[in-house]
Amino acid sequence: MTTFMIIALLAFAQTESGETTTHSMPLALYPENPHYFLFRGEPTVLITSGEHYGAVLNLDFDYVKYLDALHADGLNLTRTFTGAYIEPEGAFKITLNTLAPAVSRFICPWARSDTPGYANGGNKFDLSRWDEAYFERLRDFTTRASERGIIVEINLFCPFYGEEQWNLSPMNPVNNVNNLGAVSASGVYTLAEHGGLLAVQEAMVRKVVTELKSFDNVYYEIMNEPYVRKVPMDWEHHIVDVIVEAEKEFPVKHLISQNIANGKAEIKNPHPAISVFNFHYASPPDAVAMNYSLNKVIGDNETGFKGTDDAHYRVEAWEFILAGGGLYNNLDYSFAVGHEDGTFAYPSSQPGGGTAALRQQLRTLKEFIHSFDFVKMRPDLTCLRDGLPEDIRVRALVESGKQYAVYVYGGDQVDLTLALPAGNYHLEWLSPITGEVVKQERLSHRGGDVTIASPNYSGEIALRMGRQ
DSSP, rough: OOHHHHHHHHHTBTTTTSSOOSSOOOOOOOOTTTTSSEEEEEEOOOEEOOOOOOOOTBBOHHHHHHHHHHHTTOOOOEEEEEOOOOOTTTGGGGGEEEEEEEEOOOOOOEEEEEEEETSSSSSSEEEEEEEEHHHHHHHHHHHHHHHTTTEEEEEEEOSSSSSHHHHTTTGGGGGGGSSOSSSOOOOOSOSSSSHHHHHHHHHHHHHHHHHHOOOSSSEEEEEEEEEEEOOOHHHHHHHHHHHHHTTTSSSSSSEEEEEEEEEEEEEESSOTTTTTEEEOOOSSSHHHHGGGGOOOOOEEEOOOOOOHHHHHHHHHHHHHHHTTTTTEEEEOOOOOOBBTTOOOOOOOSSSSSOOHHHHHHHHHHHHHTTSSSGGGHHHHHHHHSOOOOOTTTTEEEEETTTEEEEEEESSHHHHHHHHEEEEEEEEEEEEETTTTTTEEEEEEEEEEEEEOOOOOSSEEEEEEEOOO
């Protein structure tokens, strides 16, 4: 029996509650190519279009219906916030924001006290006590996701973009009975000027990690967009150390992610325990090329602020994954309270998009990449010999002489000149928009350069080519 077969069997050894046993292997980096994941014995790329991170902390959100929708759409990732941060209604012009619970419908790791006065209804919080109902909800959410083969990114913290978010946090002294947090919003996440909150943060991390220790479908992200409020790197690395220490005695360890930048940035001096480096709005996907040598997963785990049309987010996904990325998460505003099946017809003022049609297009991408033995492939454009028109962009994943995944954006027809070894090849041209295979052909080649003509297309097309 191979190592991967053993891993696969262990990964499905689950308890009746749906939790994996402590003997199973959680989501990991694929050993031979750590730009990708290993999950339940299979090489995996994570692709999704998920709700705005409030599935657990918003008591009005039916997360079972939501996870059913993701599963039906063939997607395999969701991202959720713990409750250390929430948003007021109307923040960022988001309608029916799942991260903005209605009055008295917010639940988080900390228990309510007997003292009234929380800013969004109900009693203040006691930062020295846990709300076991919250952790039951968190475990159930993760269990339901596990049953559907969905990975959960647990985002532990988020900086406060303004006073309106800080005013709703349980760590704000007006919202807790512990006389903690008498600092500005910019001082909350520091190792020095934290107003007693560092110990609270450490305890929350240890509690969450302990509660989820038996799940194989979890990884932890330190903080959402720390760079927006210049959260000190020493604080981020300290939280990584807390996670590592908390899991020290556990039979298995979970991956840790760091959110690096909007767009792109070169990662320097990373913490050795971080395995996933996530970017937001990573188009064009230079973030992958700049950091590919790290031999870790490079992800694009939030999109948006490009309007409500599906096209931008579909193109961003294809370009990022075909450039060597291992994770893509579109921020999908069609998931809302009362519309957990992804049917909310949001207004045009929304900062981003998300539709049933886009989710099907992302499913096409997920199935496309998983149709390859992609762990043997690398981003590579050197196989393309001739220059292309300026209005056309190409991304390619290649195992030279064996398999080629190519995405073309722009134009309505393209001739690709490739350097190929001699052999017989099977070609399929696929529409990223409809998922339809629009042309199939066979190529017998003596070796050297060959020009392959695409069919006519509308704006974008993908090529799947394999040597037989």
